[in-house]
Amino acid sequence: MSDEQTPKMTTPRITQLEAEVALTRGQLASTVDALSERLDPRVQKDRLIADGKRLVFDATDEAALPEDRARARTVLAVAGTVAALVLVGIVRRIAR
Numbered sequence: 473m474s475d476e477q478t479p480k481m482t483t484p485r486i487t488q489l490e491a492e493v494a495l496t497r498g499q500l501a502s503t504v505d506a507l508s509e510r511l512d513p514r515v516q517k518d519r520l521i522a523d524g525k526r527l528v529f530d531a532t533d534e535a536a537l538p539e540d541r542a543r544a545r546t547v548l549a550v551a552g553t554v555a556a557l558v559l560v561g562i563v564r565r566i567a568r
Contacts, residue, residue, distance in 0.1 A: 509515060530536040530544035 527544045527547055530540040531548050533541075536544070
């Protein structure tokens, strides 16, 4: 018997389950879309650039809040120290 010849049984419970499946599929699709947006390298790059600009602004502008200024200067100091240590490690490895 093919699917076209099979009589369709529709009960309120089956209708309810089909509606729940459709709702779940829609939620899953929106979740996958949101995850793919967040994991997109271009979006991550743009967010990192914006965060870096914000750090520099907070560290250098007098209009920034004092706690933001202190945090930004700390983050930039640590990042500079790490970059310097990596550079020293690379130079030492090349010099061997």
